[in-house]
Amino acid sequence: MRTVFVNPERCIGCLQCEIACATEHSSSKNVASAFLEAPQPRARIHVEPGPVPSTAYPNRCRHCDPAPCAQVCPTGAIHRDRGLGVVLVDEDRCISCAMCAVVCPFDAVTFYPSAAGPGPEVAVALKCDGCVERLRRGQPPACVEACKVGALVFGDLNDLVAAGRLRATAAVLAATAAAPPGPPDPLAAWHAFGAELVAAAGHAARPTHDRGGER
Amino acid sequence: MSVSDGRRAVQLSINRDAQEMIDLARAEGIETVWDRLDAQQPQCGFCALGVSCRNCAMGPCRVDPFGEGPTKGVCGAGADVIVARNLGRGIAAGASAHSDHGRDILEVFASTARGETTGYRIADEGKLRRLAAELGVDGDQRPAGDVAADVADVLFDDFGSRKDGVSFAGRAPAARRARWQELGITPRGIDRENVEMLHRTHMGVDNDHVSLLLHALRTGLSDGWGGSMIATELSDVLFGTPSPVLSEVNLGVLRHDQVNVALHGHNPVLSDVIVAAAEDPELVDLARSYGASGINLVGLCCTGNELLMRRGVPMAGNHLMQELAIVTGALEAMVVDYQCIMPSVTDVAACYHTKIISTSDKARFPGATHLPFDPRRGAEIGREIIRAAVEAYPDRNPDRVHIPVAPVRWMGGFSVEAILGALGGSPEPLVSAIASGAIRGAVAVVGCNNPKLPQDYAHVELTRQLIEHDVLVVVTGCAAVANGKAGQMLPESASMAGTGLRGVCEALGIPPVLHMGSCVDNSRVLVLAGALADFLGVDIDQLPLAGAAPEWYSEKAVSIGAYVVASGVTTVLGVQPPIFGSPRVVDLLAGGLDGVVGARFAVEPDPSRAAALIRRHIEEKRRALGLPFEDPDSIAVTAPAAPVG
Numbered sequence: 001m002r003t004v005f006v007n008p009e010r011c012i013g014c015l016q017c018e019i020a021c022a023t024e025h026s027s028s029k030n031v032a033s034a035f036l037e038a039p040q041p042r043a044r045i046h047v048e049p050g051p052v053p054s055t056a057y058p059n060r061c062r063h064c065d066p067a068p069c070a071q072v073c074p075t076g077a078i079h080r081d082r083g084l085g086v087v088l089v090d091e092d093r094c095i096s097c098a099m100c101a102v103v104c105p106f107d108a109v110t111f112y113p114s115a116a117g118p119g120p121e122v123a124v125a126l127k128c129d130g131c132v133e134r135l136r137r138g139q140p141p142a143c144v145e146a147c148k149v150g151a152l153v154f155g156d157l158n159d160l161v162a163a164g165r166l167r168a169t170a171a172v173l174a175a176t177a178a179a180p181p182g183p184p185d186p187l188a189a190w191h192a193f194g195a196e197l198v199a200a201a202g203h204a205a206r207p208t209h210d211r212g213g214e215r
Numbered sequence: 216m217s218v219s220d221g222r223r224a225v226q227l228s229i230n231r232d233a234q235e236m237i238d239l240a241r242a243e244g245i246e247t248v249w250d251r252l253d254a255q256q257p258q259c260g261f262c263a264l265g266v267s268c269r270n271c272a273m274g275p276c277r278v279d280p281f282g283e284g285p286t287k288g289v290c291g292a293g294a295d296v297i298v299a300r301n302l303g304r305g306i307a308a309g310a311s312a313h314s315d316h317g318r319d320i321l322e323v324f325a326s327t328a329r330g331e332t333t334g335y336r337i338a339d340e341g342k343l344r345r346l347a348a349e350l351g352v353d354g355d356q357r358p359a360g361d362v363a364a365d366v367a368d369v370l371f372d373d374f375g376s377r378k379d380g381v382s383f384a385g386r387a388p389a390a391r392r393a394r395w396q397e398l399g400i401t402p403r404g405i406d407r408e409n410v411e412m413l414h415r416t417h418m419g420v421d422n423d424h425v426s427l428l429l430h431a432l433r434t435g436l437s438d439g440w441g442g443s444m445i446a447t448e449l450s451d452v453l454f455g456t457p458s459p460v461l462s463e464v465n466l467g468v469l470r471h472d473q474v475n476v477a478l479h480g481h482n483p484v485l486s487d488v489i490v491a492a493a494e495d496p497e498l499v500d501l502a503r504s505y506g507a508s509g510i511n512l513v514g515l516c517c518t519g520n521e522l523l524m525r526r527g528v529p530m531a532g533n534h535l536m537q538e539l540a541i542v543t544g545a546l547e548a549m550v551v552d553y554q555c556i557m558p559s560v561t562d563v564a565a566c567y568h569t570k571i572i573s574t575s576d577k578a579r580f581p582g583a584t585h586l587p588f589d590p591r592r593g594a595e596i597g598r599e600i601i602r603a604a605v606e607a608y609p610d611r612n613p614d615r616v617h618i619p620v621a622p623v624r625w626m627g628g629f630s631v632e633a634i635l636g637a638l639g640g641s642p643e644p645l646v647s648a649i650a651s652g653a654i655r656g657a658v659a660v661v662g663c664n665n666p667k668l669p670q671d672y673a674h675v676e677l678t679r680q681l682i683e684h685d686v687l688v689v690v691t692g693c694a695a696v697a698n699g700k701a702g703q704m705l706p707e708s709a710s711m712a713g714t715g716l717r718g719v720c721e722a723l724g725i726p727p728v729l730h731m732g733s734c735v736d737n738s739r740v741l742v743l744a745g746a747l748a749d750f751l752g753v754d755i756d757q758l759p760l761a762g763a764a765p766e767w768y769s770e771k772a773v774s775i776g777a778y779v780v781a782s783g784v785t786t787v788l789g790v791q792p793p794i795f796g797s798p799r800v801v802d803l804l805a806g807g808l809d810g811v812v813g814a815r816f817a818v819e820p821d822p823s824r825a826a827a828l829i830r831r832h833i834e835e836k837r838r839a840l841g842l843p844f845e846d847p848d849s850i851a852v853t854a855p856a857a858p859v860g
Contacts, residue, residue, distance in 0.1 A: 010281060012260020049256035053667070056257035148277060148284040149260075187280055189818075190264060193791045196820040197667055201226040204669030 001085055004130075004141055005160035006058060010151035011047065012187070013056035018043040020146035024131060027115050039113035039120050044128040045143050046108075054194030058152060060143070061108040061128035063087045069100035069109065069127075077125070086130030091117035094124040101125070222249070228535065228670035230700055232466040235619040236539035245566055247538045248557065252666045264796030265298040271418045280796045290418050298797035299424035300416040302773070303431040307412035309774030310434050312554055313735050314374070314405045314442020315577075316482055317449075321370055323484050323590045324449045328363035334488040334593030337363060338455040342632075346448060350382055363452070370445055374405045381405060381441040383448075383738075386745050390754035391783060395436070398811065400429055400781065402437035409434055424800055432812070435777025444738035450521065454487050457524035457628040457732065458636070459725070464699040466536065467622035468529035469545045473511040474502045476604045477531055477540055479560075480552030481733060483521035485574050485588045485596070489550065490526055492597035498605060505608045510601065515540060516555055517692055517733035523627040524732050530625075532700075533671075533693035534664040534768070538563045544615035548604035552588075553578035555663070555769060568610035572600055625699035626706065627730040629689070631742045637723050642750045644723075645687075649759065652843045653715030656759030656833035657687040659731075659740045660694045661775065662767035665790050671697035673765035673789045673822040678703060680826035682727040685713035686833065689743070692734040694765070704728045737775050741782055756783030756813025759836040761829045765789035765822060776816065785814040785832055787825045792818070827852040 019031065026034035026041035034041050045060040063080075067087045070078040077093035078100060080086070089100075091114050101109040111123040118124065131141035139145070140154040147153075153160055224234040224241075227249050240247050260280075261267040267277040268288050276288030278297065287293050292300070327335040337343055337359045344362065347354030352365040373381045380401050384392065395401040402408055412434045415421035421430070451457070469475045476493065478486040492498060493510045502510050513531040514522045522528035531540050534555055540546055541563045548570045549560060561582035564571045571583040574596075579585065586599055629637075638644045648654040660678050664670050674697035678688050682703070690698050698704050703711060709720035712727040720727050731739045740762075748755045762779045764772050767790055779786050794800045809815040819825040830850050837844035 011257075012264070012280070013257025014259040014261050014277075015257070047257060053256065053258075054260070054263070148279050149281050150279070150283050187260075187264070187795075189795050190260065190791065193818075193820060200672060200820060201222060201669050204229050204672035205223065205225040 001157045002155060003063065003085065003157050003160075004060065004144055005153050005155070005157065005164075007151050007153065007164065008057045010149050011056045011058055012149055012151070012190075013047060013049065013054075015047050016146040016148070017045050017058055017143035017152055018047060020142040021045045021128075024134070024142035037115070039115060041115070042110065042112045042126055044108075044110070044126055052194040052198045054191050058143070058147075059106060059108060061087065061104075061130075062106055063128075063130060064105070068103040068105065072099045072103050074099065081132065084130060084132055084135050086132060086135075087127075088129055088132065089125050089127060091124045096123050096125070098125075100127075226669060227666070229672045229675065230465065230670065232532070232619045232700075233536060233539055233670055235617070236466065236542045239617055240539065240542045243542075243566070245538075245542060245563060246559070247563075248535060248559070248666045251559075261796075263791070263793055265301050265793035265800075266294050266796035268292065268297045268300065270300065270416065273418075278796070292418075292422065294797040295424040295799045296422055296427070298794050298800045299427040299431070302792065302794055302800070303412050303427050303434070304416050305770045306431045306434050306774045306777050307409045309770035309772065310405075310438035310442065311409050312771050313438045313446065313774065314409070316554070316735060317405075317442035317444075317446035318374060319482060320446050320449045320453070320484055321367060324363060324453055325367035325371070326590050327453065328360050328367055330360060332590040332593055333595065334491060334597060335453060335590060337452060339452050342448070342456050343452045346452065349385075370449070373441055373445065376404050376407045378404055381437060383444040384436070384440040386742060387440065387782065388745055388748045388754050391745075391748075391756075394754070394812065395781075398429060400433040400436060402433055402441055405437045405441040408437040424797070425803065428800065428803060432777050432781040435774045436781050438774045439738055439741055439778030439782065443735040444741070446735040447732070447738045450483055451630065454483055454521075455525045456632050457630040458633045459626055460523070460527040460628040461624060461626050462523055462527045462529050463622035464530040464532075464625045464696060465620055465622050466531055466540060466543055466618060467620045468511075468513045468531055469540070469543055469618045470508075470511045471545065471616060471618060472508045474505075474507045474509070474547050474605050474608045475511050475513065475545050476601065477513050477515050477546055477549045478518045478522060478528075479515035479537060479549050480556055480578075481517040481521075481554040481735070482552045482575070483518060483525070484590070485552060485593070486518050486522055486550070487525075488593040488597035489600055490522065490528065491594065492601040495598055495601070498598060498601050501602070502605045502608065505605065507605075507608050510605065515549070517735075518552060520627070520692065520695060520730075520733040520736070524630070524730070524736075525628075527627070529622065530696055530699065533696035535666060535670045541567055541569050543618050544612065545618055547607040547611065548572055548600070550574060550600055550604075551578065551580065551583070554771070556580070567615070568607055568612065570603060570607050572603060574600070623700055623702050625702075625704040625730070626726050627695075627704075627732075629725075629729040629731050631739050631746065634729065634743065635746075637725050642747055644719075646747060646750055648715070648719045650842055652837075653685065653719055654687050655685045655715075655830070656761070656836065657689060658760065658829055658833075659689050659691070659737070659762045659779070659784070660698070660765065661691045661734070661737055661740075661762065662764030662772045663693045663769050664697075665766045665768040667790060668766050668820065671700065671766070673820070673825070674698060675701040675703065676822035677763060677765050677826050678728055679711065680823060681829065682712040682716055684826075684830055685715040686830065687716060687719075688728045689731050689740060690728055691731050691736050691740070695730045695732075697766075698728050699730070704730060734771060734775065737779070741778070744782065744784060753840070754783060754813065757836065757840060758783075759833040759840070759842075760784050761832050762786035763789070763825060763829065765825065780808060780814045780816060781812050783813045785809075785817070787817045787819050787828060789818075789820045789822070789825065791820075821853075824852050
């Protein structure tokens with residue numbers, strides 16, 4: 001089963017997947033003109049900041065099987081493409097009841113007008129379509145192509161899980177000194193700085209001495 | 216939900232005035248810098264790590280810091296070159312900002328020398344003649360105007376390409392100058408180094424990160440010993456050399472019953488004539504006719520520091536207070552020149568009766584009233600600006616006025632001349648206090664505010680811990696204002712210091728934290744360090760000194776960091792610069808530089824840990840000088856605090 005796998009520890013919050021996604025779902029497919037289109041094309045992947053600065057998670061539809069959204073959709077607007085392994089919305093049949101959003105385990109469904117939908121004023125369910133057009137051409141999804149740090153990867157699920165397993169193995173063995181450590185991680189300090197910012201806010205909020213200036 | 220949603224005001228600033236105004240802004244739906252920081256989360260990691268490049272149209276490019284994606288831009292530049300180029304360009308921007316400020320002062324100085332200005336004069340003729348002697352200009356028996364014109368000529372040449380070294384670089388100790396010469400980083404001309412930095416960072420020019428970083432240091436030096444020093448020295452000549460002065464600080468300096476005018480930005484050249492205009496009887500009468508009891512000038516940021524240093528003008532706040540000062544509803548006008556003035560001030564002002572008055576043709580603000588500065592009409596423009604502010608007073612809505620706290624007293628005015636004056640004319644008393652160990656060393660705590668950090672927390676906490684351990688602290692810029700608000704900058708603040716430093720401060724009647732001025736006045740710190748080194752016959756890097764920029768945000772701060780380190784003073788930054796995508800650049804700046812210029816950078820956001828690192832560094836320097844020292848390893852560096860949920 002081919003899917004987009006997420007390595008959240010690698011996400012550095014550049015938002016390039018969001019821009020690539022919105023562009024892919026535009027009429028012009030051109031970043032320079034996509035943002036001028038009406039209705040405005042929308043990203044279907046959302047990079048949300050984590051609990052401390054310098055962390056983030058790119059959230060998108062996981063194309064569940066069975067898909068709760070498809071199960072509850074009263075108009076049958078949501079269906080699965082078995083061949084490509086993606087869950088798709090027929091925007092013309094969507095009645096914006098938001099039941100799909102209610103049951104989505106990942107809050108991955110949004111509602112905006114769409115060029116493919118019933119009209120420029122009518123919001124319909126928008127979510128990741130797995131870049132079906134690209135998949136049919138043998139290309140990876142746009143978000144994966146845009147990601148230059150391996151936070152989003154596309155391939156056979158078990159292969160992707162295995163890749164993560166191998167990285168974990170190397171890290172565990174380095175930590176237990178059973179294998180030499182790799183080169184210094186340039187991101188470690190960046191991540192640590194985010195944690196320090198949160199700590200500093202906590203410390204500053206704890207009055208330790210008279211700051212003066214009170215009336 | 217973004218990271219900082221729900222951060223309470225007490226987590227955003229340690230100051231009650233800021234906290235109350237943040238809550239008020241939130242209640243009124245007025246967007247501030249903290250809201251915009253939230254909206255930017257997550258911020259781009261490529262850019263935070265310095266590995267994105269927009270220098271050419273084959274790009275934009277970014278390289279994968281994990282090393283699995285692209286490791287080179289289209290041109291072939293890897294992380295080392297991209298990071299070094301970006302850092303170099305940032306330093307050039309910061310150095311250019313300071314130096315163009317210096318040039319603006321120089322131009323007014325030259326025009327004043329020729330008698331073409333109104334509202335300006337040579338205020339410190341003694342300093343003019345001392346500068347003339349230093350610059351090889353005949354200063355004796357000639358009218359001040361003629362001397363000033365020749366001094367201006369010499370300094371104009373410092374901006375160009377005809378010299379082997381900028382004039383004031385000659386003030387550095389001989390050993391330091393020799394080291395610069397050997398490394399090829401003597402600043403030759405101010406504009407030249409900046410232009411060369413832009414040239415070198417064009418695609419396909421300097422492709423060696425070491426060479427790029429060395430030129431970045433030279434570019435910084437052209438600021439510290441060039442543009443900034445010219446700004447400081449000529450401002451002293453035109454407006455007076457600062458001497459100790461008492462004043463007040465925080466938003467409590469705004470008055471309920473007066474026309475409040477905030478002077479914000481960096482250049483003292485116009486604000487000085489505004490001070491005169493605010494005392495104009497006709498304008499004071501006009502204010503009274505509208506029911507105000509007078510005209511109250513306050514400072515913000517470094518224009519405020521310039522005015523505090525020379526005129527004792529009260530200070531409303533530092534960088535992160537600029538929007539909040541408007542939220543008091545008590546500000547009739549904010550007069551802005553340039554640098555660090557958020558484009559948002561006009562948006563916040565639009566929610567109130569406050570007029571934003573822009574004064575520099577280089578710095579325009581849509582929505583502001585533009586009254587461009589012209590030194591030939593200085594006095595007249597000063598009056599026009601004050602008149603505009605007074606005319607806004609009837610529009611003030613008293614129901615929206617909220618001045619949060621009572622002001623805190625503080626002391627400014629410690630130019631090098633004033634410090635040496637307090638010491639009795641020679642660095643000897645300070646040097647012997649350092650030699651005996653009563654004072655362990657001295658640290659310059661400088662730089663900005665950054666909304667990523669709780670406002671002023673690191674400035675105040677670091678400074679407090681240093682003075683408690685007998686380290687004399689000198690401050691400039693936003694760091695100075697932070698310490699002022701915390702009540703750490705009065706002669707009686709000596710009681711907060713350790714026994715040794717307290718004794719020295721009490722004997723001299725000075726605070727343990729000395730205000731040396733605006734951010735261009737970091738040049739005063741260089742002059743003082745050079746004077747101490749010369750007195751001892753050593754180089755600056757041998758002295759028990761350090762620098763700290765705990766809450767920096769600006770490209771100017773990066774330039775300051777570059778020239779301070781290149782001058783031999785190790786500097787601790789509280790906010791990560793965008794260089795961590797290149798471990799080689801980090802290794803060089805945080806380690807290798809020590810063997811080259813005798814100083815290096817460190818990054819430590821936690822002020823307690825930063826204080827310990829600095830004290831260890833100072834004790835190491837003391838040991839090397841053969842002075843009584845504490846074992847550096849005995850100074851505990853506490854573990855980083857656990858994140859608070």
